[in-house]
Amino acid sequence: MDKTPWWASTHFWKKTAIWVTAGSFLLLIGLTFDTMAKIQAGSRRVPSYAVIDQHIDYRYDASKRRYLPVIEGSAPLFGKPLAEEEAARLVALGKKTIQAKNCMNCHTLLGNGAYYAPDLTKAWLDPAWGPENVRPMLMKLFLMDPESNARTYGTGRKMPKLKITEQEAEGIVAFLKWMAAIDTNGFPYNFKTTGGE
Numbered sequence: 001m002d003k004t005p006w007w008a009s010t011h012f013w014k015k016t017a018i019w020v021t022a023g024s025f026l027l028l029i030g031l032t033f034d035t036m037a038k039i040q041a042g043s044r045r046v047p048s049y050a051v052i053d054q055h056i057d058y059r060y061d062a063s064k065r066r067y068l069p070v071i072e073g074s075a076p077l078f079g080k081p082l083a084e085e086e087a088a089r090l091v092a093l094g095k096k097t098i099q100a101k102n103c104m105n106c107h108t109l110l111g112n113g114a115y116y117a118p119d120l121t122k123a124w125l126d127p128a129w130g131p132e133n134v135r136p137m138l139m140k141l142f143l144m145d146p147e148s149n150a151r152t153y154g155t156g157r158k159m160p161k162l163k164i165t166e167q168e169a170e171g172i173v174a175f176l177k178w179m180a181a182i183d184t185n186g187f188p189y190n191f192k193t194t195g196g197e
Helices: 010-039 049-053 083-100 137-145 166-180
Strands: 054-061 068-074
Touching: 049 054, 049 083, 049 166, 054 166, 083 166, 137 166
Parallel strands: none
Antiparallel strands: 054 068
């Protein structure tokens, strides 16, 4: 007679493996749907695309001990308010252009990419681009002709000319402004805006 305890039997561990695998699979499906709902544009942490028509800042919240995006007041991108559909198209064009030009080969977006060039997650809020009334135009001109509008700050690193059209440049600026409004749990850390103290 076999004296193997029930908890050490092959039969028990086969059943356990099947149940754990099935349970993990169901949990993964549930977490996927939960995550998708939280990262969709228009959710609590990811604003709708129309946010590009508002003033966006990044301020420290002492109760949460991290920086949070602050969205307040009207500030239409390029001086022209856009409907939600128009804003969505412009942001999508910017995202597709960033992918097509392989910007992540040098830059970082939301923690992904390379570290040769600046992180673009909160690039819209970088005080180096000047006041908000001229920022979109300065960014657009830079994207279209980085050599003539270079901002290297002594690093010697320059962005190559990528033949970005005016429409594509406007889309990239819209994408960067929208991305600055995403609540990224304070990422990138140590990033400060002009009003972000």
